[in-house]
Amino acid sequence: MAISTETSPAPPAPRKRVKQSTGRAGDKVFLGLSRGSGILLLVLMASIAAFLTYRSVLAISKDDTNFLTTFNWDPAAAKPTFGIAVLLFGTVVSSVIAMAIAVPVAVGIALFISHYAPRRLAAPLAYVVDLLAAVPSIIYGIWGALFLVPYLEGTNLWLDQYLGWTYIFDKTEVGVARSIFTVGVLLAIMILPIITSVSREVFLQVPRINEEAALALGATRWEVIRLSVLPFGRSGVISASMLGLGRALGETMAVATVLSPSFLISGHVLDAGGGTFAQNIAAKFDEANPLGRDALIASGLVLFILTLLVNGAARMIIARRKEYSGANA
Amino acid sequence: MAKRIDVSGLTAYYSAHKAIEDISMTVEPRSVTAFIGPSGCGKSTLLRTLNRMHEVTPGGRVEGKVLLDDENLYSSSVDPVTVRRTVGMVFQRPNPFPTMSIFDNVAAGLRLNGRYKKSELNDVVEKSLKGANLWNEVKDRLNKPGSGLSGGQQQRLCIARAIAVEPQVLLMDEPCSALDPISTLAIEDLIGELKERFTIVIVTHNMQQAARVSDRTAFFNLSAVGQPGRLIELDETSRIFSNPSVQATEDYISGRFG
Numbered sequence: 001m002a003i004s005t006e007t008s009p010a011p012p013a014p015r016k017r018v019k020q021s022t023g024r025a026g027d028k029v030f031l032g033l034s035r036g037s038g039i040l041l042l043v044l045m046a047s048i049a050a051f052l053t054y055r056s057v058l059a060i061s062k063d064d065t066n067f068l069t070t071f072n073w074d075p076a077a078a079k080p081t082f083g084i085a086v087l088l089f090g091t092v093v094s095s096v097i098a099m100a101i102a103v104p105v106a107v108g109i110a111l112f113i114s115h116y117a118p119r120r121l122a123a124p125l126a127y128v129v130d131l132l133a134a135v136p137s138i139i140y141g142i143w144g145a146l147f148l149v150p151y152l153e154g155t156n157l158w159l160d161q162y163l164g165w166t167y168i169f170d171k172t173e174v175g176v177a178r179s180i181f182t183v184g185v186l187l188a189i190m191i192l193p194i195i196t197s198v199s200r201e202v203f204l205q206v207p208r209i210n211e212e213a214a215l216a217l218g219a220t221r222w223e224v225i226r227l228s229v230l231p232f233g234r235s236g237v238i239s240a241s242m243l244g245l246g247r248a249l250g251e252t253m254a255v256a257t258v259l260s261p262s263f264l265i266s267g268h269v270l271d272a273g274g275g276t277f278a279q280n281i282a283a284k285f286d287e288a289n290p291l292g293r294d295a296l297i298a299s300g301l302v303l304f305i306l307t308l309l310v311n312g313a314a315r316m317i318i319a320r321r322k323e324y325s326g327a328n329a
Numbered sequence: 330m331a332k333r334i335d336v337s338g339l340t341a342y343y344s345a346h347k348a349i350e351d352i353s354m355t356v357e358p359r360s361v362t363a364f365i366g367p368s369g370c371g372k373s374t375l376l377r378t379l380n381r382m383h384e385v386t387p388g389g390r391v392e393g394k395v396l397l398d399d400e401n402l403y404s405s406s407v408d409p410v411t412v413r414r415t416v417g418m419v420f421q422r423p424n425p426f427p428t429m430s431i432f433d434n435v436a437a438g439l440r441l442n443g444r445y446k447k448s449e450l451n452d453v454v455e456k457s458l459k460g461a462n463l464w465n466e467v468k469d470r471l472n473k474p475g476s477g478l479s480g481g482q483q484q485r486l487c488i489a490r491a492i493a494v495e496p497q498v499l500l501m502d503e504p505c506s507a508l509d510p511i512s513t514l515a516i517e518d519l520i521g522e523l524k525e526r527f528t529i530v531i532v533t534h535n536m537q538q539a540a541r542v543s544d545r546t547a548f549f550n551l552s553a554v555g556q557p558g559r560l561i562e563l564d565e566t567s568r569i570f571s572n573p574s575v576q577a578t579e580d581y582i583s584g585r586f587g
Contacts, residue, residue, distance in 0.1 A: 210427070215385055217491075218411065219410070231428035
C-alpha cells in the first residue's frame with residue numbers, strides 16, 4: 001500500500017496547480033480501478049471456495065462411506081455411498097500421461113521454432129501450433145473417439161507386447177480401448193499448443209549476450225541450447241507446463257466423449273474404464289438429485305484443491321532455484 | 330600458446346550494409362593490440378570476424394582472409410566451432426552463465442571439449458581463477474552462482490572462463506566499459522599479465538586505456554555515417570599517441586573529433 005501515500009494531496013503549489021491536479025486525478029482513478037480488480041478477484045476466489053466447501057460439507061455429512069477411499073458413486077441410494085478415489089486416480093494418471101507426452105514434444109517444437117527453423121518456416125509453424133489451441137474441445141473429443149481410439153490400437157498392442165511386463169502397460173482385454181491412456185494421448189495433443197507457445201516466447205527472450213557466451217566458448221548449436229537457452233527458459237517451461245496441466249486436469253468434453261467410464265481403479269492404463277473429476281460431473285450432473293449435485297460439487301472441490309497443490313508445488317520448484325535464475329544476471 | 334593473426338583484404342557485411350572494407354593488418358603474438366576509433370568504425374565487427382562470431386549475427390558475412398599462423402579461419406574446411414575454441418572472447422557486458430555456479434562457469438568450456446576427471450577440473454578452475462586474479466575473492470564460494478558477484482568480479486570470471494580452455498588468442502570487446510574505475514584497473518593489470526601467455530586484441534573507446542595497456546594500436550575511421558570503416562594506421566602505441574603518421578589519427582586522439 002506504499003502507493004497510497006504517494007497519491008495523498010501534496011502541499012498546494014499554485015502555479016502548477018492545473019497540471020498537477022489532472023495527473024493526480026488520473027492516478028486516483030487508476031489506483032481505484034487496479035485495487036478494485038484485485039479485490040474483486042480475491043472476493044470471487046473466496047466465494048467460490050466458500051460455495052464449494054459449504055455444499056461439499058452438506059454432501060459428505062450424508063455420505064455413508066469414506067468420501068476419499070470409496071470406489072463407488074451412488075448418492076441416490078437409500079444409504080448414499082460415493083467416493084472420489086477412482087476420479088482422483090483417473091484424473092492424475094491421465095494428466096501425468098498427457099504431461100509425459102506433451103512437455104518434451106512441446107519443448108522440442110518450441111526450440112525448433114525459436115532456434116533451428118529458418119525464419120520463413122518458423123512464423124507459419126508457430127501460427128499453426130497456436131491454431132491448435134483454437135479447436136473446441138468437443139471437436140477433439142469427436143476426433144478422438146472416431147479416429148484416435150481405433151488408430152491407437154496398434155500402439156496399444158505394441159506397448160502391451162514390449163512393455164507389458166511393467167504391469168502398467170499390460171493390456172488385459174481385447175478390443176478398442178476407450179482407456180485412460182487414450183485420454184492421456186488426447187489431452188497431450190490438446191495441451192501441446194499452450195506449452196509450445198509459452199515456451200517459445202521464453203526461449204526467444206534469452207538474452208543474446210548469454211547465447212554468445214556459449215558460442216564464444218566453442219559451443220555447437222545444441223550446446224548453446226543446453227548451456228544458455230534451457231537454463232534461462234526453465235522456469236518459463238515449468239509455468240507453461242502448469243498452464244497445460246491445468247487444462248488437462250479440468251478437461252471435460254473431450255474426456256467424456258472418448259472414455260468409457262467405470263468406477264474401478266485399474267493400474268492397467270490400456271484397459272477401458274476409469275473416470276476423471278470433470279468427466280464424472282459432466283456425465284452425472286443433469287440426472288442427479290440434490291444430494292447427487294452436492295456430491296459432484298464435493299468432487300469439484302477436490303479437483304480445486306488438487307490444482308492449488310500442483311500450482312504451489314510448481315512455484316516452489318521455481319523459487320528454490322531463484323538465485324540461479326536468469327533474472328538476476 | 331600464442332599465435333600471430335594475419336588479416337588480409339577483409340570486408341564484412343551486415344546483409345547489404347558493408348561494415349568494414351578491405352582491412353589488412355598483422356597482430357603480433359604475446360602482445361596487446363588495441364583497436365580504437367569513433368563509434369560505427371567497425372572495430373567491434375573486425376574483432377568478431379577474428380573468431381567467426383560475426384557470422385552469428387543474422388545477415389553477417391565476410392570476404393577475405395584471416396590467418397591464424399598459417400591457417401585460414403575462413404577456408405571451407407574449417408569449422409567455426411573449432412575456431413572459437415582456439416580464439417577466446419570477453420564481451421562488453423559481463424555474461425557469466427546465470428544458472429551456473431562460479432566453478433561450473435569456469436569449467437564450462439572444458440566440459441564442452443570432453444570429459445575431465447574432477448581433480449583435473451579442480452586444478453584448471455583454480456589455475457584459471459588465479460590467472461584472472463579472482464581466486465582469493467571466490468575460493469570459499471565456488472559453488473555459489475556467478476551472477477551474484479560484482480560487475481568487475483563477473484568480468485574477471487568471464488576472463489577466467491575464456492582462459493580455462495587455453496586459447497591461442499584472447500579477444501576483448503570493450504571489457505571495461507560497464508565497470509567502475511577500480512574494477513577497470515584490476516582488469517587492465519590482468520591484461521598486462523595475460524599477454525605473457527596469449528595474443529590479446531582489445532577494442533576500447535577509452536584512449537587512455539589503449540595507451541596504458543597496449544603495445545600496438547590500430548586506428549579505424551569511417552568517411553561518413555553509413556560508409557564502411559577502414560584501418561587508418563597501425564603502429565607502436567607510443568608512436569600513435571605521440572607522433573602518428575596520419576593527420577586523422579592525430580585529430581582523433583587529441584580529441585578534435587569522435
